[in-house]
Amino acid sequence: MAGFVSHFTNRLDAKGRVSIPASFRAVLARDGFEGLYCISSSHCQAVDAGGNELLAEIEKRSEAFAKLSPDHDALAVALFGASENPKIDGDGRMTISDMIRDHTGITDQVTFVGMKYKFQIWEPEKFREYRAEAQKRALAMLSGQPPASSQGESA
Template sequence: MDGYVSHYTNKLDAKGRVSIPAPFRATLARDGFDGLYVHPSIDQEALDCGGNALLQEIESLLSGLSPYSEERDLFSTALIGTSEILKVDSEGRTILTESLKSYARIANEVTFVGHGRKFQIWEPGRFRAHLDEARSRVRDLRRQLGASHAAPDGRPRSHGARE
């Protein structure tokens, strides 16, 4: 996979800089984006981050909407109008602006979370709570999927079984 995977927690230094994890920096470098594109997540108190791949995903979403539609305007405002392009120094550090830190409730530490074509930056405690909820919901979804793939008598279907 040539995307952002895993999660890492790093501290902000005395100057407010945070080191982007090396695997994430390598993915950004391969992507060819000069800096770090960041916008507040639409549905979480976290920050969505990436480079050209994230920008292409946003552009693809917007291009599928009518140019003067309310939906396009709303998505454009949320994903482009609130975004920032942060500089990344030669040591792989960036400074989160006060508005970004405030939105994600970040103080002294951040957790970087891979999402394939993008990554998120979270306040670590909020991420742990989100991860616990995600695991719980995924377990429930797995049970639902398992039940929907059961034979009429309630037993799991074997591969190639017919109804």
């Protein structure tokens, strides 16, 4: 396996659970992280999820500042205060917390999007919009256009 790839959409059940795609579970198992590490994205209505590799990436960001300093505290609140460690049950499911619901707008379906070292959790329709937008941007970038400076969440 080469990290989290492809994307899948699964249904939420009455108890607020979703199956994590089997191929993602395989990656997580190999990574060895207990459960799942989730952090809401600061620039889109999605939640980043993953294991040790993602966590290491996050930790790296706060290491530049001395602990107990105001800067470190602010960063820690923004990063870890907005994180969660959902468990994965015996059937490979996780529960979508209120925090994830609020940040993503998820109601009854969840789209899992592989991004190599992490994956994202999206509300399916919002993901479709984001994806279309991302493709346009990619096209513009490839054709040498100056990238649109606005990346407002127009959702």
